[in-house]
Amino acid sequence: MNAPLRRVGVVVLVLFGLLFANLNWVQGVRAKEYRTSDYNGRVLQSEYEVERGKVIVGGEAVAQSVATTGDLKFRRTYPKGAPYAHLVGYKSVTLGATAIEKLENDYLNGNADSQVADRISEMFTGDKPNGNVVMSLSKAAQETAYNELLNNKNKVPKAAAVAIDPKTGAILAAASIPSYDPNLVTTNDRTAAFNAQTALDKDPNKPLRNRAFSERYPPGSTFKVVMSAAMLENGETPNSVLPAGPRYEPPQTGGFFIKNASPSICPEATTTLIQALTESCNTAFARYGAERLGADKIRAMATKFGFESTPTIDRDEKNSCFLVASSTVGSMTNTPGKADPAATAQSSIGQFEVVMTPLQGAMIAASVANNGSQMRPYLVQQLKAADLTTVHYTAQPKELRRSVSQQQAKDIQTMMISVVDNGSGKNAKINGFQVGGKTGTAENATDEESHGWFISFALKNGEPVIATAVFLENAGKGGSAEAARIAGQIMKAYIGEKGLAR
Numbered sequence: 001m002n003a004p005l006r007r008v009g010v011v012v013l014v015l016f017g018l019l020f021a022n023l024n025w026v027q028g029v030r031a032k033e034y035r036t037s038d039y040n041g042r043v044l045q046s047e048y049e050v051e052r053g054k055v056i057v058g059g060e061a062v063a064q065s066v067a068t069t070g071d072l073k074f075r076r077t078y079p080k081g082a083p084y085a086h087l088v089g090y091k092s093v094t095l096g097a098t099a100i101e102k103l104e105n106d107y108l109n110g111n112a113d114s115q116v117a118d119r120i121s122e123m124f125t126g127d128k129p130n131g132n133v134v135m136s137l138s139k140a141a142q143e144t145a146y147n148e149l150l151n152n153k154n155k156v157p158k159a160a161a162v163a164i165d166p167k168t169g170a171i172l173a174a175a176s177i178p179s180y181d182p183n184l185v186t187t188n189d190r191t192a193a194f195n196a197q198t199a200l201d202k203d204p205n206k207p208l209r210n211r212a213f214s215e216r217y218p219p220g221s222t223f224k225v226v227m228s229a230a231m232l233e234n235g236e237t238p239n240s241v242l243p244a245g246p247r248y249e250p251p252q253t254g255g256f257f258i259k260n261a262s263p264s265i266c267p268e269a270t271t272t273l274i275q276a277l278t279e280s281c282n283t284a285f286a287r288y289g290a291e292r293l294g295a296d297k298i299r300a301m302a303t304k305f306g307f308e309s310t311p312t313i314d315r316d317e318k319n320s321c322f323l324v325a326s327s328t329v330g331s332m333t334n335t336p337g338k339a340d341p342a343a344t345a346q347s348s349i350g351q352f353e354v355v356m357t358p359l360q361g362a363m364i365a366a367s368v369a370n371n372g373s374q375m376r377p378y379l380v381q382q383l384k385a386a387d388l389t390t391v392h393y394t395a396q397p398k399e400l401r402r403s404v405s406q407q408q409a410k411d412i413q414t415m416m417i418s419v420v421d422n423g424s425g426k427n428a429k430i431n432g433f434q435v436g437g438k439t440g441t442a443e444n445a446t447d448e449e450s451h452g453w454f455i456s457f458a459l460k461n462g463e464p465v466i467a468t469a470v471f472l473e474n475a476g477k478g479g480s481a482e483a484a485r486i487a488g489q490i491m492k493a494y495i496g497e498k499g500l501a502r
Contacts, residue, residue, distance in 0.1 A: 169375030220442030223350030289348025361469030452479020
């Protein structure tokens, strides 16, 4: 064989080798990806030949399949609609899946690895297996959170609330407004579904956004809980005396100063730490942060509470279906690499570049309530077979980090309870429970109203019951007081559902 023919033969063999490798790659390594792709019309068509499992909250289906007429045998419906939309998501014939519907798609369809035995049984019974997802949500807390946000007294159109079981990390509520009706995008009429999705995408109020998890805002004075923890770690006690006064001018600032929300707040030259948190004394926290702690210690404590990291609430902890934003404290500098007292002072009261999600706010309160232990938040409580008796998965509580020592947590509990008993959090009081909290009024732009915040917890005989965060965007005057009222209603609803008031 001459040289040119040999070269041609070698090229042909290489091409056949590459083709063989590609076939193995497509049929083996990427087979599942192609099979489950939202763009695979044949697979989507076949999925609607059988009934999909339910998503359950409090024993009721919040997502289910119902028989229908036409080329598809079933349609995915959402009996509870908007209050659960951002968490349950939707499963559309042409638009794919989101949230829990996406996260547990294989299990709901009966194709998960844990359902092998069910599929083997199918060969003998003929019954197509599916699975049911039981969420960690409290029906009472979730629906109260949504309805209270929707009807808030400040008439705020954009808001969010999160509630967590401090002991386990179970998410009891996560509501966001505006919301949407997922039934509009899961109709089997493809054109109507596409038009509904397009309208939602173009809506200027962005109803598809889950503000509870994915949006970040300046926390305002709620950040003083983190600052209090840093001060305790720095050797202070709740009764330590701190410099206060009506205004504070950080060093090297040339006339810039920080003042309190009103002249009646800590006008004296000194105050105690517990009183500073109760009154929300800006000057005390700003001075201590700029002159005693500094940026590194503030950032270190914020990190212990979960700032600078992204919580994963997906069951597999890959965080692929729920877009959770990371809360951050920012640079605390105006000049790169150079400490800035004014920036540090502003950051100490939750302004400048400090931003957090409502989920993070609830996690801060939950850490304090749980004696300093911060648990991983989660939404899937159990995976159950079609018969609702066989359990393939049950969530196990997992500690993420220790935010503060047990004694420091007890001290912060005492100070936050003082905020509710004697300060700006009175709207959150619940008879028979120790309720602690911290309001926050956060400036965000010179031409817009301030945000209203409240983070809180409820204890029964010293044991944590629930922790919450409520956020009202551009709420203006009285926003934090309204947030506190809503938090109180959410906690009361959960307490009533669990029968803890007796």
